[in-house]
Amino acid sequence: MNVVRLHDTAEGRVVDIVPREPGKFSMYVCGPTVYDVPHLGHGRQTLIYDVLRRYLEWSGVDVHHVSNVTDVDDNIINRAAEQGRSPDEVVAEYEAAYWDAMDALGVLRPTEDPHASAYIDRMVELIGELIDRGVAYVTSDGVYLDTSQVPGYGLLALQPLDELRAGARVEVEEEKRSPLDFALWKKAKPGEPTWPAPWGAGRPGWHTECVVMSLDLLGEGFDLHTGGLDLRFPHHENERAQAVALGREFSRHWMHHGFVEVAGAKMSKSVGNYTSLTDLLERTDPRAYRLLVLQSHYRSPMEVLPENIEPAERSLATLDAFARRTADLPSATPDADTLDAFRADMDDDLDTPGAVALLFNTVRGANAALDAGHAAAAAPLIAAAKEIAGALGLELRVGADEVDEATAELVRQRDEARAAKDFAAADRIRDELVAAGWVVEDTPGGTQVRRS
Numbered sequence: 001m002n003v004v005r006l007h008d009t010a011e012g013r014v015v016d017i018v019p020r021e022p023g024k025f026s027m028y029v030c031g032p033t034v035y036d037v038p039h040l041g042h043g044r045q046t047l048i049y050d051v052l053r054r055y056l057e058w059s060g061v062d063v064h065h066v067s068n069v070t071d072v073d074d075n076i077i078n079r080a081a082e083q084g085r086s087p088d089e090v091v092a093e094y095e096a097a098y099w100d101a102m103d104a105l106g107v108l109r110p111t112e113d114p115h116a117s118a119y120i121d122r123m124v125e126l127i128g129e130l131i132d133r134g135v136a137y138v139t140s141d142g143v144y145l146d147t148s149q150v151p152g153y154g155l156l157a158l159q160p161l162d163e164l165r166a167g168a169r170v171e172v173e174e175e176k177r178s179p180l181d182f183a184l185w186k187k188a189k190p191g192e193p194t195w196p197a198p199w200g201a202g203r204p205g206w207h208t209e210c211v212v213m214s215l216d217l218l219g220e221g222f223d224l225h226t227g228g229l230d231l232r233f234p235h236h237e238n239e240r241a242q243a244v245a246l247g248r249e250f251s252r253h254w255m256h257h258g259f260v261e262v263a264g265a266k267m268s269k270s271v272g273n274y275t276s277l278t279d280l281l282e283r284t285d286p287r288a289y290r291l292l293v294l295q296s297h298y299r300s301p302m303e304v305l306p307e308n309i310e311p312a313e314r315s316l317a318t319l320d321a322f323a324r325r326t327a328d329l330p331s332a333t334p335d336a337d338t339l340d341a342f343r344a345d346m347d348d349d350l351d352t353p354g355a356v357a358l359l360f361n362t363v364r365g366a367n368a369a370l371d372a373g374h375a376a377a378a379a380p381l382i383a384a385a386k387e388i389a390g391a392l393g394l395e396l397r398v399g400a401d402e403v404d405e406a407t408a409e410l411v412r413q414r415d416e417a418r419a420a421k422d423f424a425a426a427d428r429i430r431d432e433l434v435a436a437g438w439v440v441e442d443t444p445g446g447t448q449v450r451r452s
Contacts, residue, residue: 003061004052004347006224007299009232009254010155012350017253019223025056026064028251030227030235031113033070034094035079038101038277040289040304041228041260046352047293048257049226050107051392055346058391066217067110069095071117072203077192087193101277104439106285106393112217116209120195123204123212126242127184127197135245136184138199139175143185146177150241153180156254157233182238184208207238209230214239215248225251232256257298258348270307275304282434285441285450287395288312294352294392319389322363323396325370332379334387334406338362342388352392359388403449407438415446 003025008015019025029049032042053063070076071091080087102109127143130136135149147153154161160387164180183205188194214222227236236254243250262275280289289304291312296302321408338358345354362385369378389396410429417425430440438449 003056003059004338005349007349009256012158015253015291017223019061020221020252023060024062024064025224026218026222027053027066027224027226028218028222029065029067029110030210030225030231031067031069031110032095032098033073033075034091034098035073039163039260040275040277040280042098043101043105043277043280043289044260044293044302044389045228045257046102046107047290047393048298050105051294051352052350053108054393055350055391058387059343059382063111065108065111066214067113068213069113069115070206070209070262071095071115072120072193072209073093073116073206074337081149081191084213097278100146101281104281106286106395108393114213114217116204116213119209119212119216120204122216123208124197126192126212126246127204130184130242130245131199133245137177138168140187141175142183142187142198142202142205144176144181145184145238145241145245147180147182147241148178150245152244153241154233154237156237156240182207182234184242207235208242211239211242211250214251215243217329221249221252223251224253224255226255226257229256229258235445254397258296258301261301261303275446280304281439282428282441283440285313285316286440287316290393291315294356294394294404298350318360319363319394320397322367322385326378326382327398329375329382332383335362335380336382338381338384339387342384342391346391355388355392359373359385359392359394362388407433407436407449411447411449418447436442 003019004017005014006017007013008017025051029045032038040405049065049067053065056063064408072087076087076090080090083090127136130145131138131143136143136145154164157164160179183200184207185197185202185204187200187202192203194203214225225236225239232254236256240250242249277289288309289312292302292308295312339359343353345351345358348354362381366378366381366385369375369381386396410433414426414429416432417423433440433449441448441450
């Protein structure tokens with residue numbers, strides 16, 4: 001029995017995802033490189049695959065979800081040098097910031113979150129096997145995979161090899177046999193963290209860690225490997241190439257999501273056009289970002305702007321009002337037709353925009369039945385709406401956090417400052433509220449606060 005239909009990058013089309021084991025689903029989600037606070041793209045990625053996981057589990061499937069943490073990387077080393085700290089200190093700070101943001105978004109923690117640093121011995125073993133097979137070679141600065149010896153190399157790039165070679169960045173390393181060959185191991189440089197290896201102390205290349213961890217934790221032929229479109233090539237193709245060169249079956253399907261964009265350009269730390277997810281979550285209800293992600297199909301680009309965050313907040317207010325109105329009504333069996341329609345949307349390449357539209361249509365139908373005094377007719381729709389919201393990870397809030405007098409006074413002062421366009425004072429008061437443990441949200445009705 002098929003679990004869901006998704007767009008498989010390797011095949012270039014929507015396909016049936018038939019799990020390796022009936023009733024179980026194994027998925028690997030490329031996780032963060034922890035050298036800075038998370039940006040909105042990290043939030044979108046984790047929310048997309050959180051929703052996929054939640055839906056599968058709601059459908060009765062046992063999901064084994066692995067998402068790595070890259071804690072050995074050039075960016076971490078460079079950030080540590082810039083800040084005069086050790087790489088371990090940088091990792092500890094920014095990994096904590098990442099998980100704090102994911103928790104605020106209501107993202108389920110992965111079944112396992114392996115760290116690259118814990119798998120380096122196994123990476124050394126894998127690289128040694130590639131060298132023994134004659135598909136990797138040692139140079140003065142490291143070890144490289146000879147991509148010309150990998151059957152089907154370039155599958156996920158969706159381009160012929162000649163085009164890839166023509167467009168490949170010119171490398172300084174003259175010992176590389178091809179510009180497409182990539183580093184499996186980087187020999188030690190002064191001041192960098194290193195590990196021992198038969199071909200010289202150093203550290204692994206980025207593309208090797210996920211091969212080792214995914215095969216170790218999920219086994220060969222796991223169901224799904226996911227990540228952003230920017231990881232499709234070279235990162236995911238280079239992971240796949242190592243498994244192919246070893247004669248091991250890697251992921252059976254590949255799923256990639258679209259970018260968060262700013263004025264039509266991909267959001268990226270490298271060009272500085274990103275907004276801190278941490279900052280957004282301090283200023284708005286984290287559920288609004290989840291709803292915004294749900295309202296965009298995962299393969300399409302999306303923008304995050306005040307003009308689309310605010311409607312999402314108003315939509316959440318509608319859902320919360322519905323939850324309060326129906327909180328004390330007797331429970332009922334969810335409407336079967338509504339749940340069938342939900343499954344049809346989600347099974348159709350994770351059509352979350354369709355599922356969200358169905359949710360709000362169901363809420364409107366339930367409210368209309370209640371307005372007409374038909375509580376019995378409303379009950380199955382109420383139950384269905386709550387089932388759908390739960391499967392999407394959208395928490396419906398019945399009550400509000402109790403606000404003490406001092407906090408209420410700060411809220412009043414902030415609204416006065418905003419009305420007077422004294423935004424410096426408004427920001428200062430917001431920071432004071434955040435420091436006191438409140439999440440501050442700007443709503444059409446003024447400042448709202450709730451406990452973080």
